[in-house]
Amino acid sequence: MNKILGRSISIIFLLCLFSCRRSSSHLDHNNLLDTSFKLSDSLWLHPKLKPDTANQYIYDFMQEVIRNQHLDLSFGLSEEPEPNCDLSQNDSVFLKTLLKENTATQNKNNDPFYVSPISMGELPKCLTTDDINHMLTQKKTLNAFTWSIRRLGFNSSNNANWYCFSIPLFSKDKSKAVMMIRNLCPGLCGTGWTVVFTKEKNKWTSTSSGTWIH
Numbered sequence: 001m002n003k004i005l006g007r008s009i010s011i012i013f014l015l016c017l018f019s020c021r022r023s024s025s026h027l028d029h030n031n032l033l034d035t036s037f038k039l040s041d042s043l044w045l046h047p048k049l050k051p052d053t054a055n056q057y058i059y060d061f062m063q064e065v066i067r068n069q070h071l072d073l074s075f076g077l078s079e080e081p082e083p084n085c086d087l088s089q090n091d092s093v094f095l096k097t098l099l100k101e102n103t104a105t106q107n108k109n110n111d112p113f114y115v116s117p118i119s120m121g122e123l124p125k126c127l128t129t130d131d132i133n134h135m136l137t138q139k140k141t142l143n144a145f146t147w148s149i150r151r152l153g154f155n156s157s158n159n160a161n162w163y164c165f166s167i168p169l170f171s172k173d174k175s176k177a178v179m180m181i182r183n184l185c186p187g188l189c190g191t192g193w194t195v196v197f198t199k200e201k202n203k204w205t206s207t208s209s210g211t212w213i214h
């Protein structure tokens with residue numbers, strides 16, 4: 001009788017031990033899943049892996065660009081931004097062409113009423129060195145930025161005509177912005193232009209460079 005009782009207790013002990021190990025294994029597996037989930041979350045949120053379309057200030061400004069430049073919302077849009085604000089040179093070189101001229105250079109013969117002329121289609125020299133450095137820093141910060149076609153309201157199914165935009169770069173006080181717009185179609189077809197926007201009295205105005213044809 002004692003032997004039978006002893007065997008029963010041993011069996012019950014072994015069953016409890018097995019059950020505890022199984023529960024512990026199950027919990028460890030759940031913890032592993034939780035860790036993996038958090039890791040995948042952090043990777044998904046990493047700007048290098050998830051393109052940034054969250055910059056609301058840029059999207060608000062682009063509504064002004066669409067109105068100002070009379071862009072056609074029935075056109076498509078390339079999600080990948082243009083790499084520079086000018087087609088022929090990179091931004092670190094191009095933005096320097098918009099650097100404000102030295103006051104002594106502008107004020108010829110010490111004439112206080114002298115105004116430096118701007119020829120038709122020439123972009124204004126309106127940026128300071130601090131503005132240019134600020135713009136180039138913006139560009140590095142937004143290296144993962146992509147355009148959201150839905151948020152801008154363009155037609156994602158139009159493959160016959162589409163726009164390509166560079167990311168607008170803003171001056172330090174956000175009163176100037178520079179960007180490139182391209183209007184493309186299949187093959188060697190389309191036009192493009194660079195625009196300098198200036199904000200005065202809470203209203204944006206623009207000056208475009210000469211339009212080029214592909």
